[in-house]
Amino acid sequence: MLTSFIEGLLCCLSSKSTNVVGPVETSELADGYEFVEVKPGRVLRVRHIIPDRPVVEEPTGTGGTVSCKRKITVYRNGQLFIENLGAEQKSSQNGETEPNNPVEVEKEGTAETGAREEAPAAGTTDQQQQPRKRRWKPKRTVMIDCERKISACKGTHADVALFFIHGVGGSLDIWGNQLDFFSKLGYEVITPDLAGHGASSAPKIAAAYTFYALAEDMRLIFKRYARKRNILIGHSYGVSFCTFLAHEYPDQIHKMVMINGGGPTALEPSLCSIFNLPTCVLHCLSPLLAWSFLKAGFARQGAKEKQLLKDNNAFNVSSFVLRAMMSGQYWPEGDEVYHAEITVPVLLVHGMHDKFVPIEEDQRMAEILLMAFLKVLEDGSHMIMMECPQAVNTLLHEFILWEPATPAPPKKDSKARPETAKARTENTKSLSEPSNARPATARETSSNSGTAEKPDSKTKK
Incomplete structure (x- = not known):
């Protein structure tokens, strides 16, 4: 030293x-x-x-695709709002689907001018429960819409x-x-x-x-x-x-x-x-x-x-x-x-x-x-x-x-059950050969054809 x-x-x-x-x-x-x-x-x-x-x-794995959809809004008071548009949708109280709430991020040193709401007191009116917010004019808006394969x-x-x-x-x-x-x-x-x-x-x-x-x-x-x-x-x-x-x-x-x-x-x-x-x-x-x-x-x-x-x-x-x-x-x-x-x-x-x-x-x-x-x-x-x-x-x-998990494709439900399809085949054979069918068999055929129509009506509904 x-x-x-x-x-x-x-x-x-x-x-x-x-x-x-x-x-x-x-x-x-x-x-x-x-x-x-x-x-x-x-x-x-x-x-x-x-x-x-x-x-x-070439890579051995298939990888996954990630959707990058974002809306970034910068306001003149210094607040930064980030809305992830590509996220999964949430279910609202009335049963309808709505996108996720935007993520609000504030810079250090900025005031929370109407950014958050306080819990309303009991017995207040709707106008009192929802205080008026000052709308700030956006200074800059950035849209991101792309997909990345990872x-x-x-x-x-x-x-x-x-x-x-x-x-x-x-x-x-x-x-x-x-x-x-x-x-x-x-x-x-x-x-x-x-x-x-x-x-x-x-x-x-x-x-x-x-x-x-x-x-x-x-x-x-x-x-x-x-x-x-x-x-x-x-x-x-x-x-x-x-x-x-x-x-x-x-x-x-x-x-x-x-x-x-x-x-x-x-x-x-x-x-x-x-x-x-x-x-x-x-x-x-x-x-x-x-x-x-x-x-x-x-x-x-x-x-x-x-x-x-x-x-x-x-x-x-x-x-x-x-x-x-x-x-x-x-x-x-x-x-x-x-x-x-x-x-x-x-x-x-x-x-x-x-x-x-x-x-x-x-x-x-x-x-x-x-x-x-x-x-x-x-x-x-x-x-x-x-x-x-x-x-x-x-x-x-x-x-x-690491690679993101690829969601499995949705399974397509078959319109007819295996039993119903089998019954339809037997019914077709019996109808094509009416001379070989006994009366009892014919009645069974008519009952089988009635049961075959029910699954189709449920599937259509």
Whole structure:
């Protein structure tokens, strides 16, 4: 810590940054690593694993089709109304069927002006029971009407690819357990280092680390490695890039996983933040920031967790890159409406001890998304994929193999019973041979024909 303080002091005196803004020194790269130049002079390290497995071109399961019909209305007072039009119908009190009531969601800080009704008191009139509501003029209305075919993605399918995107201060090494697990199962996995992280190049201008610049990098990486069915797995800040890709390529994104990603709010850098301090000051405080990240990112702070940070190259970025990343998180489009428009099935994984992202934010995300499944792990925190790799891998694998149940087609009732059909056959034979029929048999035939007419009359009714 004393060395960092001295280097930061020299930085302030000389007005030069002593931070390393180049790629982190790494050992000899093994197979599966590639360097992709997304822009001139902007090179990202990508780990791309294509395992040897028996290839099955088409999925073995039939899958299921999900109807995505939604009406999203935004009012000028800040209220957001989401009506799921494709949901099953409920029966009303008068026996008629009516659609489900629209889901009402309010943004934090807005007043409940006529949004909810209080229980009427006994003896009040109808006009008193139904107070007048102020009708707000809709500011924006979004209609979603599409169908998505969702099937199980197995490792033997050649048209499936898994993309892993890390957050601020991480690297592709934090996904080590997940990459090994899914590559052994036969999945093709792709995970990049964000600019300034891991072994990717680190430009010396702050504009290179804005959300839009990083999102463009992820878009180019996705276009390079995308298959027919792609599954995105993001962590923390990386969840925002997954959401961006789901909007850009809705037909190619099959499923999505958000790990401690936070709520569906637009990104905006905080004005009162420690990351707004000068770079040299942040460099002096780098040991304190690393300790704070260990304290808040892990449920336990022992030698094992410290070794995980060191081995997985987590929170090992320069102060310049860290400051530029935090101040460049400006994404006003990523609000609640933006997330509500997503029709991709989403798995939300949250660590109970996460001090960066409260569980209320992931619960909010589950309410906004069309198809979302929230799973909370009690033994994990923000870096849950490193703390509980087996539990996370199991959840991811089950979600990747999940497919909606296809409802069985309704059975068509036969118009005639087997006995009636048999009786009709005997009656036809007896009528065709009148000479061989005795009078008693004829009377039985007339009685049988009478019983055969009754089921037909009931069926018509």
